[in-house]
Amino acid sequence: MFQKVLIANRGEIALRVLRACKELDIATVAVHSTADADAMHVRLADESVCIGPPAARDSYLNIPAILAACEITGADALHPGYGFLSENARFAQILESHRITFIGPTSDHIRIMGDKIEAKRTARQLGIPVVPGSEGAVENEDEAASLASDIGYPVLIKATAGGGGRGMKVAHTAEELPHALATARAEAGAAFGNDSVYMEKYLGKPRHIELQVLGDGQGGAIHLGERDCSLQRRHQKVWEEAGSPALLPEQRAKIGGVVAGAMQKLGYRGAGTIEFLYENGEFYFIEMNTRLQVEHPVTEMVTGMDLVREQLLIAATGRLSVTQSDVTWSGHAIECRVNAEHPHSFRPSPGRITYFHPPGGLGVRVDSAAYQGYVIPPYYDSLAAKLIVAGRDRHECLNRLQRALDEFVVDGIDTTLPLFRDLVRNKDIRAGNYDIHWLEKHLKDGTAPSHE
Known part of the structure; x- marks a missing residue:
């Protein structure tokens, strides 16, 4: 160790x-x-x-x-x-050269999966289903028009580097394509120093489903089930669930077997997440994150496994501490990302926390570095706390989440807590009836909460 x-x-x-x-x-x-x-x-x-x-x-x-x-x-x-x-x-490569263990994948795997085009090509080779689209970067308008005609409109143009929704544009018609292509390239170049883009089929009402994987780097790999991350604003996740309200256990087992098998072939080491769009019973690979995810606690809550502990053990020993048959799923978990932002305008709200009272009780977990008197600095991500709640089933989990949100008090700064209090009471959310566009439509319709 x-x-x-x-x-x-x-x-x-x-x-x-x-x-x-x-x-x-x-x-x-x-x-x-x-x-x-x-x-x-x-x-x-x-x-x-x-x-x-x-x-x-x-x-x-x-x-x-x-x-x-x-x-x-x-x-x-x-x-x-x-x-x-x-x-x-x-x-990662520099650390390796200095004989300092990087607790994560090899530099080669980070590099492969960090390039969206190479990642998609690799996923296809590993047997992971992918969204119909270009084989590589789109070089010019003529190539884009030909590809879009083959794929069928609408199409999505995406930066090959980076993420967070930058360098991502939708063209619904051939007339919209040149502007979308130029805008995506300009955004990608400004944000990532790389204006290379690719194209794929735009799905109308998909869910965002991701699979947690662990690999030992020697051909052993397992999956820990799925997370539903469909509630998003500007391609940023807001609320995550394990498991997905849209999937049956047999679907989890099937796609889980696919991704675990792929990671075995790749010889992947450490924790990783395979992200999919899911629509009409089909999974389409988006990307792989070669790191721990913000939303990893919901997987921990339903599997009882400490993912960071597993990362440390794999990096130190080169072995998995469990086999696939050891992994079980129990109950349901939801995570809310409580940001230091105005709940309606989402304007950042750095400053001093004058009162901080996190909720507690059975099945309630708060991951936060904040405390009363702590100053949220203006220089970094606005995440102030993660509220993670688990229950024996989704209904109990939602009721417990509602109670926990009502207990959570953060004074001195604005937070997104009022948004979550609104969401947990929404009939579509309660029914699990939402997709990746739902939240932005909800906010655009003016049903988001006002400032509290």
């Missing part, structure tokens, strides 16, 4: 990794920017190192500073969390 793990992240995920390390008796190192000097993970870690000023590019994305922190503290492994450098193949 590792002697000391450096946690190259901040906020709730840094605290989450720290807890798993402590339970395995692994010493921890927290790195932080000057803005995070009073952060909870910094207070609780065995050692801490300041790696730069507030801007992420000068601290949490500063590879030389993080590498120096590993060397001066003697850390023999590094956990990247999610975001920042977690899917940076060059970073």
